Amino acid sequence: MYYLKLVGQFYQDMRRQKLRTFLTMFGICWGTIAVVLLLAFGVGLEARSRQSMHGMGTNVVILWGSKTTMPFEGMGIGRQIRFRQEDAEYLERKIPQMALISAEYSKWNVKIIYKKNARSITLKGVQPSFGELRNIIPEQGGRFLNDLDMQHSRRTIFLGNKLRDALFGEGSNPAGRVVMLGGVPYTVVGVLQKKTQNSNYSGSDENMALIPASTFRGSYGHRYADNLVYRAVDPDLSELVNKDVYRELGRRFKFDPADKEALSLWDTTEGDRFIKYFFMGFKAFLAIAGVFTLLVGGIGVANIMYVVVRERRREVGIKMALGATGKTILMQFMVETFLIVALGAGVGFGFSAAVVQVFKLPIMSNVIIYVGTPTISPAVALGTMLVLGIVGFSAGYAPARRAARMDPVRALEF
């Protein structure tokens, strides 16, 4: 009852000071929204950036053969390095920290026909590991190329989603249908699930067709792969694995491992590291901006609490005359401060949650492609509450202590 009563008096005080109370709560509310939403968007944007970066594959390295530029063991410069299937297998065997590898063969301007629809596409021959390496996830009702396709050089084909749309109609499931490639029939096994891809090295995956590397070699007579794709067991080991690749291929192709030009290499983990540190800084900036807004709100709360304490000197005096200790008085004003903060913060959290929900609506799907899905992570929520607690405590303590230390006789004079 006593604490309920306390709230009652508090409510009356707040009513008497409508505008000031509103502004104070608004300060806290705004600060909360600032912290929560800024960080929610930060988290969403980071996830989005990672996701689109990983559209091409998570922590993969793309490796091309190039021309030697340093003489080595009696061999001249300008030799072209070309990879065969065996080279991929050799590297996988020799480098234990290499998790996955796939050779990738390409042919441009291949005509693909289904009934009356024809398209000119980039056709690729890949190993089954390519799917996992390059984040190629099949739509429901389909599958990616598998080991049996590879072993038996089956004429199976996996289609990019845009290519499927063009050949079979949007959203249809062509698994089991037969398309023609240069007069040869291929059975569709699956379609790429739509993904965001902000980088590529030979066109976007949505417009391609993939067949088993073995089938590709057999059909087109390519002896050499265009490139290799691989991933280290851990992104932090990527650089080490790259060094091993230079060493092993140097030995195999007889080039100097120090000859950087002999191979051409794109390590996407560098982008990930960049994103990681960039967003670390970015989120710190957002958090600091939000926290400062909250601190300003806290100053407002401290200000109104000083007013409340001054206006209730008499009440403090009466309570002291009846035996209230300084601690009781202190607690009373602290509770009231936390109440203001909690109310403002509650509204702020509610508003932030609502905004985040709005971004989940279907009409926002186009926006989400660019800014990502804002997410109130538990860490953000907890951190904000911690800051709010500190702000509430700092804002309430000084005025509450002033009340607690009042001289009862002086307080009663008002």
Add this chain to the structure above:
Amino acid sequence: MIELEKVSKVYRMGTVPVVALDGVSVEIAAGEFVSVLGPSGSGKSTLMHLIGCLDTPSGGTYRLDGRRVEGLKRNDLAEIRNRKIGFVFQNFNLLGYATALENVELPMVYKKMRGRERKSKALELLGLVGLGDRAVHRPSELSGGQRQRVALARALANDPEIILADEPTGNLDSQSGREIVQLFRKLHQAGKTVIVVTHDKTIAAETRRVLNLFDGKLVSDSPNH
């Protein structure tokens, strides 16, 4: 037992010292009924504040039940006020947002008494001052006399030995004032120490002992009847 020995109180107004009490020595035994008279500014309220442990003397010694008060900490003073003293003020000093019942409960809240016990005691006290049917009224819904009776019930909450009243009838009509004085007399008969500051000679006449203050000094201390 209240023992004041050469007690003085000096306020500082900027650099100018104001002597509110000047070497007052007086003993008031348990169960006495005392009135304090004197012109405005003579130090009556200051004396009450000191006796009631709302304030401490600048000089001299004050013993309450044999215990010296000067050196006590704020929390100890608060506890003495809570357990041993009941204040009644001229302007009632009720909490406006609380009901009569809640006002009476307040000292018991600070004594950490349990809710149900607190409530029944508060109702009993309101009955004692004749306001059993006004428990859930707020002060603004009560007359002056009724408010002062609520204040008196509140002063009695923790069964204090001493009731200190500073011009308790100053804001009341004569009828309400008489009712309050009757209650004081009843309390005195029940064994409480009652000390009343007043300008009203008829109230002073009810008491058994009259202290006269002038300019911060105790100028007379005489038994009544």
